[in-house]
Amino acid sequence: MNEKEKEETYGRIIPPIVEMIKDEKDLITSLSTISCELYHAFEHWNWVGFYRRVDERTLKAGPYQGGHGCLTIDVDRGVCGACVREKSILMISDVSKVESHIACSPETKSEMVLPIIGKMGTVLAVFDLDSTEIGAFDAIDKEFLSGLVDWIRPLYDQFPGRFLEVGQSGEGSNFAI
């Protein structure tokens, strides 16, 4: 897919996604919709979805679309763990060159992860996209997918099942920090 096709695909698919989720208060419904719509829009992607933080050390798969995904990832491991520790977007052009990469599928050649950061600065989830092509992710993906993360963040901040950040009280999956 060349840059023009990629921009056109995002331009076609993002507005309806935003339209679908803009009044949706249920986080899991929104994350499922995003995973589904994106996965089906890009043929060279084989995994699109989220690893939700459920406690200090643990990421859990879902919602997602695609092939097998590791169910649980410790924040010390993998590209997803690095995303949590570094609180930054990572683009892995060739996963075979990254020793820490956790290979859920031999078909995956490149990967991009984006942190979803709560209002107090804690990573609440990792948005993970895998491709069957080397070097599939670039600045265009970063621009459009970051925009989607901006839509997800406020939803996540209100979600009762989120990982509670330091200083937060109330419902949440973690009361220990």
Ligand code: SME
């Ligand atoms: N490759 C990821 C694991 C998740 S799968 O890609 C779905 C990682 O290294 O953290």
